[in-house]
Amino acid sequence: MSINSMTAIVFFSSMSIAFATGEASSTGDMLIENIRIIDGKGNAPVEAQDVLVAKGKIARVADHGEFETAAEVKRVDGEGLTLMPGLIDAHSHIFFSRDADWRRGLKELLYSGITSVNTVGGVLEFEMEAKEILANSDEPFPTVSFSGYLQNGISEEGKLPDEVDSTGMILSLKSNQDVVSALDRHQAAGIKMVKAYMQLPLRRLEFFVDEAHKRGMRVVIDSSRAIGTVAINRTGVDGYAHQPWHFPASREEIQDAKQRGIWFLSTLNVFEFMASTERYPLADEVEYLITEPLVSPFYEEEDIRSASSGLHMFIDGVKNTFVQQYGERYNEDADKWFEIGSENTRRLFAAGILVGMGTDTTGHWALRPPGWLLHYEMELWTEADIAPIKAIQAATYNNARILEIDDKTGSISEGLEADLLIVAGDPAANIRDTRNIRYVFLDGKLVDRPSLVSSKSN
């Protein structure tokens, strides 16, 4: 028997005990008793709280024993556990191609406590098909918001953008008329946030932002080497899909972004992955990943081992592509990306700028397991000397504010939808405790996590 399947069996049997005792029912009201709460807003954890979940909402939060509940209400004993908001992945590409196995990716995310996902680049038509399927599905999936295509342009030098788009998710806007028709298409599809991409020249980007705002859509941009610069800030973009990673942000740039209310999404995991195979755990900590409770249920031990051994080759291929695009300096630069990105994240957050986070994943893939990666991004924040409670804030409340869903989810507040994560231990003390998942609730319903894994063979 492989280590992988043993882990799975141990894991499943502990889950089925919880279900058999009826501690938490899949429907109806529920009282979570005597639990530590991390509210998602960056406040210190509060011990010994009772939380009543009723009609899918967080109905009441109070000190343990402060309010009475009808005897028939199901109870969850929260002793030793922590309740926090369901996590939000604000930067995903789960519908990046027609071949993408998005169901599997979404299930992996939900299993890992991610109750909301936002795409920032995908095939619009494919996203709309998926949206329809999701709306009519009886199966539990995270709540998904879409942004359609990566909307690209022609570089200042007149070069065509990367025409070798094997995924189909890049749309080239060669004129203002292209911008207008692309934005009309996205608006008609109900998109609320559109994604602008690297090679849109400044003047076309300005036009793009104006036209998007006229249509009630916000603009998130990946401008690569110009992320966080005053020149891009001035175009009126609402936020960036990454933190600046090519250069240390200047005080002027940080103040400018702050004054304009521009937000950033942190994706340190990507910079680490692309810059330094020495650091990335898939390369160096294979034994850890094989037993990692959020990875092992979805990937065979052999998948992880071969992903790890193929990692260097894969990254070399990625780097070669970039060297062709940007020149020999790329390799040297890439080694610094992670450190620069970490330092910028710490400084942007400390300046009071709204910073959220995402995985930048494409879905089920052993090289970048999407559920685990959001937890790992939080760990990378703590390595950048940001308190665990603030990393959790970025993955919950800040992401909800950026996506303008904070009136529905993203914090432990009365009246919000009960998208909840219950973990063993105290993630405010040890960020890896967010991975010790006991229960996930989606709209107040307990998610049957083992059933998400059983689709592994689909």
Ligand SMILES: [Zn+2]
């Ligand atoms: Zn991305």
